[in-house]
Amino acid sequence: xxxxxxxxxxxxxxxxxxxxxxxxxxxxxxxxxxxxxxxxxxxxxxxxxxxxxxxxxxxxxxxxxxxxxxxxxxxxxxxxxxxxxxxxxxxxxxxxxxxxxxxxxxxxxxxxxxxxxxxxxxxxxxxxxxxxxxxxxxxxxxxxxxxxxxxxxxxxxxxxxxxxxxxxxxxxxxxxxxxxxxxxxxxxxxxxxxxxxxxxxxxxxxxxxxxxxxxxxxxxxxxxxxxxxxxxxxxxxxxxxxxxxxxxxxxxxxxxxxxxxxxxxxxxxxxxxxxxxxxxxxxxxxxxxxxxxxxxxxxxxxxxxxxxxxxxxxxxxxxxxxxxxxxxxxxxxxxxxxxxxxxxxxxxxxxxxxxxxxxxxxxxxxxxxxxx
Ligand SMILES: Cc1cc2nc3c(=O)[nH]c(=O)nc-3n(C[C@H](O)[C@H](O)[C@H](O)COP(=O)(O)OP(=O)(O)OC[C@H]3O[C@@H](n4cnc5c(N)ncnc54)[C@H](O)[C@@H]3O)c2cc1C
Numbered sequence: 001x002x003x004x005x006x007x008x009x010x011x012x013x014x015x016x017x018x019x020x021x022x023x024x025x026x027x028x029x030x031x032x033x034x035x036x037x038x039x040x041x042x043x044x045x046x047x048x049x050x051x052x053x054x055x056x057x058x059x060x061x062x063x064x065x066x067x068x069x070x071x072x073x074x075x076x077x078x079x080x081x082x083x084x085x086x087x088x089x090x091x092x093x094x095x096x097x098x099x100x101x102x103x104x105x106x107x108x109x110x111x112x113x114x115x116x117x118x119x120x121x122x123x124x125x126x127x128x129x130x131x132x133x134x135x136x137x138x139x140x141x142x143x144x145x146x147x148x149x150x151x152x153x154x155x156x157x158x159x160x161x162x163x164x165x166x167x168x169x170x171x172x173x174x175x176x177x178x179x180x181x182x183x184x185x186x187x188x189x190x191x192x193x194x195x196x197x198x199x200x201x202x203x204x205x206x207x208x209x210x211x212x213x214x215x216x217x218x219x220x221x222x223x224x225x226x227x228x229x230x231x232x233x234x235x236x237x238x239x240x241x242x243x244x245x246x247x248x249x250x251x252x253x254x255x256x257x258x259x260x261x262x263x264x265x266x267x268x269x270x271x272x273x274x275x276x277x278x279x280x281x282x283x284x285x286x287x288x289x290x291x292x293x294x295x296x297x298x299x300x301x302x303x304x305x306x307x308x309x310x311x312x313x314x315x316x317x318x319x320x321x322x323x324x325x326x327x328x329x330x331x332x333x334x335x336x337x338x339x340x341x342x343x344x345x346x347x348x349x350x351x352x353x354x355x356x357x358x359x360x361x362x363x364x365x366x367x368x369x370x371x372x
Contacts, residue, residue: 004190006358007032007179009167009203012044013143013344014336015195016150017351020074022193023157025355030187031159032179034166037148041279042197043316044147048262049344050238052088052138053109056099059366061107063346068137070348077156078149081142086235086261088138089119091128092242101133111135123237125230125266125304130245138238140260141344150351170194170203170211170333177211177332191358195336198279198316200326204335211333214370216326218338219319222277224290225269226312227262228298228305236261241301252293259302266305268298272317272341279316286312317341325350327367329357335369 004027008019011033019031035041051071055061071083090100097113104111112134119128151161169180170192179187194211196203198220204212230236238260243249247257252270259268270290277283291312298307319340320326326338327350336354343350357363 004028006191006193007177007187007189008193008195009170009179010195010197011147011151011161011163012042012195012197013147013150013347014197014339014350014354015193016147016154017347018193018195018336018354019154019159019161019351020150020157021348021351021355022358023154023159025359029154029159030189031151031154031161032165032167032181033163036163038144043318043339044143044344046143046313046315047264048260048267049141049143050088050138050258050260051083051141051345052135052238053107054088054090054100054104054111054133054135054138056096056103058103058106061103063349065107065109067346067349070352071141074146074149074153074348077153080145080149082145082149084140085137086139087134087136087237089123089126089128089132089134089237089239090242091116091119091132091239092130092247092256093244094131096242096244097131097133104135109135109137125236125302126239127301127303129241129247134237140238140262143344146344146347150347167203172211172331172333175332191332191334193334193336193354193358195354197337197339198318200318200335200337202280212330212335212369215335216320216338216369216371220277220279221272221274221317221319222282222284222314223269223272223274223317223341224286224312224314225267226291226294226310227265227267228302228307229309230261230266230305233261233266234263236266252290253297257297257301265311266302268294268302270294272319274317277316284314286314324366326369327353327357327363328369329363330369334358
C-alpha cells in the first residue's frame, strides 16, 4: 500500500512500537504522547519487565517466539542493550509446571524440570515450591530503554515524535481522522492508532458518534511491586511462583508472584491484585498492607533479598475480562491496548500487528474490539 499519514496516540511501549513498525513500512508517522520522555504515569516505565516463552496457552506461546527476533532487531537498529537473557524459573503445583513444560516442548524450545533442591543449589537466593521448570530463553527487558529505543528507531525512519502533546479528541472525518491536541493545531490523517493504555476508555468513550463502535470492558488497577536489595541482582533469573501448592490460591497470591533482578534490586510483585483506580486521579501512594504482605512473602521465599528493606513503586494494569489484548481496527482507527499486565514482552510484535491492521490486514480473533 502507498505511503499514508498515520497518527499514533500514546507513547508507551505499545504506541512507540507501533510508530516504529509503521515508519518501517514507509508511512508518514506522528506519535503524540501527553507526558515527558521516560515518564512514570503509565504502564511502561522502569528498568525491568519479564520476557519469557513459557505460556501454557499455545496462542500466546507462539506470540512470544515471534516477538523474540523483533527485540533483537530493535537492539541492532538502535545499538541499545534492551533484552538480557537470564533464564526463568517457574515453580508451584506440578500440573501447572507440567502444562508450561508441554508448551515449551511443543514449540521445540529448551526447558528443564527441577526439584526445589536443584533450584536452591543453582540460585541460592530463590526458594522453590513443589515443582519447578527452568527455560533459558527468558530474561529481563529494560522497559525505559525499550520505549526510548522504539521511539529512536521510529525517528530514524522519519517519524515525528512529540511529547507534551495531549490528545483531547479523536474523530472520524470522511475516510480519515481528525486529532485535537490540547493547545496545538489539529492534525488530519488517513488513520490513527490509539495506544493510550489505561486512558483507552476515556479517550474512546464519545458515545455513538465516537471513533469506534465497540470496546471491551477494561479494568484499570494500580499495582504495587517492590524492589528488594540483594547481592548481584542482575545474576537472578526471572521467576513466577504459581499458587496452588505451598502458596495459597487466595488473598494477594491468587494470581501468583512474579519477580526478576534489575539494576534497582530484585523486583517482586503480586500479579493483578491492586485496587481499581481512575488513571487521571489515582493516589500513587503505596499501600502499606500490600507492602507488608510482599515483605512476608520475600522472607519465606526469597532468602537472597533483604526482605526488611523493600522500595515500592506503583504502575497501572489495564485488564480485559479474559486477559486477551485488544488489537483491532474499525474504519481508520486501530486500537491497541487491554494489555492485562503481561503485554510488554510482545510489544514489538503488537506494534507490527497494529501497523498491519492499519494497512488493512486482518488480526487475531482473540484481539477484536467486538467480543462477548
Ligand atoms: C508493575 C507492572 C509490572 C509488569 N510486568 C510485566 C512483565 O514482567 N512482563 C510483561 O510482559 N508485561 C509486564 N507488565 C505489563 C506491561 O508493562 C504493559 O502491558 C505495557 O507497558 C502497556 O503499555 P501501553 O503502551 O499499553 O501503556 P502505557 O505505557 O501506559 O502507555 C500509554 C501512553 O498513552 C499516553 N496517553 C494517555 N492518554 C493520552 C492522550 N490523551 N494523548 C496523548 N497521550 C496519551 C500515556 O501518557 C502513556 O504514556 C507489567 C505492568 C506493570 C504495571
